[in-house]
Amino acid sequence: MLQLQVIRDHKEQIITALKKRNIDALPLLENILDLDENRRSLQAKLDNTLAESNKLSKEIGMLFKSGKAQEANVLKEKTGVLKEESKTLNEALSSKAEELQALLYQIPNIPHESVPAGSSEEDNEEIFKEGEVPALVENALPHWELAKKYDIIDFELGVKIAGAGFPVYKGKGARLQRALISYFLDKNTEAGYTEMQVPHLVNEASGYGTGQLPDKEGQMYHVGADDLYLIPTAEVPVTNIFRDEILNEKDFPIRYTAYTPCFRREAGSYGAHVRGLNRLHQFDKVEIVRVEHPEKSYQALDGMVEHIKNILRELKLPYRILRLCGGDLGFTSALTFDFEVFSTAQDRWLEISSVSNFETYQANRLKLRYKDENGKSQLAHTLNGSSLALPRVLAAILENYQTEDGIEIPEVLRPYTGFDSIS
RNA sequence: GGAGAAAUGGCAGAGUGGUCGAAUGCGGCAGUCUUGAAAACUGUUGAGGGUCACACCUCCGGGGGUUCGAAUCCCUCUUUCUCCGCCA
Structure with missing residues (x-):
């Protein structure tokens, strides 16, 4: 499997190299790069949601410790919303990641420069x-x-x-x-x-x-x-x-x-x-x-x-x-x-x-x-x-x-x- | 196959609901000391994602659940160990 980073950095070289295998990799690679971008933006959103949720949880813990149960309960309400959000994001992310993985499995290795072109x-x-x-x-x-x-x-x-x-x-x-x-x-x-x-x-x-x-x-x-x-x-x-x-x-x-x-x-x-x-x-x-x-x-x-x-x-x-x-x-x-x-x-x-x-x-x-x-x-x-x-x-x-x-x-x-x- | 116990960083081993990515020891790496090495001392030391760099996120056998919050509680699977049974 090729590394995503390599695909991001060397798309054109990969396409050229895979021509030796008689494969036009362009559509596949573009699909992958799109998915990857998609995935990363979902990941970023999810991370932010989780970060916020983590922060709130810590605050709630502190409040309970110092006996401010009422204030804590107010914050609890907020976390419910974040929880829903992160669940949705997480599901979307998993499905994208899976899709991406399936496509990555479809790319064969890049032939070495000494490999001659040929069909059989x-x-x-x-x-x-x-x-x-x-x-x-x-x-x-x-x-x-x-x-x-x-x-x-x-x-x-x-x-x-x-x-x-x-x-x-x-x-x-x-x-x-x-x-x-x-x-x-x-x-x-x-x-x-x-x-x-x-x-x-x-x-x-x-x-x-x-x-x-x-x-x-x-x-x-x-x-x-x-x-x-x-x-x-x-x-x-x-x-x-x-x-x-x-x-x-x-x-x-x-x-x-x-x-x-x-x-x-x-x-x-x-x-x-x-x-x-x-x-x-x-x-x-x-x-x-x-x-x-x-x-x-x-x-x-x-x-x-x-x-x-x-x-x-x-x-x-x-x-x-x-x-x-x-x-x-x-x-x-x-x-x-x-x-x-x-x-x-x-x-x-x-x-x-x-x-x-x-x-x-x-x-x-x-x-x-x-x-x-x-x-x-x-x-x-x-x-x-x-x-x-x-x-x-x-x-x-x-x-x-x-x-x-x-x-x-x-x-x-x-x-x-x-x-x-x-x- | 039946009964019980367990699974935490390279290894050993703490941690039973919050500031724990995780004490401590060993090992590894860097430094001090030394002609050099050892010893001693000091520092450092998991993986992945993300970022120009930070921030931040995920991971304590796998998966699911409870909870505002899980290494810690519950369910389930897998594996390992002990005892019993079977067996090349």
């Missing part, structure tokens, strides 16, 4: 590419065929138990999955991230804090009986650790990592693009989250990108990095880099990580602040990234590491799997 993923900018695309073995299979051939993932079984999009990992498939989780967590820990285990269900306030609510309500599973949401990403519980916190500058940098399952309703499309592990309702992910000083956040973002590059190099997967264009950029993000691995057998790129700087957008919703050197409260910057999303990494490994005889396990994972190949 076509316009994302490839900024880096590395790794060899392996030569295909003859009769190379996509991962869903391999999964069946080696009996390591059972999609039909998941359908029976839960529904489409809830695969069952079996035997070495399950073990490989667990190996990846451990490996990612170890890499993150080595890089200075503290491992956390967090709730997989969150309350409404947390959903609002990181921006899943109210904009993307339908994407989360909602547990109605208890009014909780299944997390779509560990970003939600981990970032909300800092909701309503005021940090000290010396607390920075804050680096957390967490493994969680992720749940997404995504009533998405059908076909090859969502086959197998490509898109699921439940999947595993290891996430990294950082809370940073505003001056250091882009440096932190670069650090995260380097870190993930490093992991993909070790896994020897061919990958590229995209700078998301305005049209593809997430609602809450200022700058996002997507990592995609090349899946040989599917002959396409698979998104396996998304690394973003939210600047103060989430922090404003979270009320996540720090004390600057002058002792003033300032909003911190939040960032997060996947390191990594499991299913597509698994898909890429299965497809790219397949041989005539089976599937090789990447060198770095062998200490974790305890086996060298799946056959």
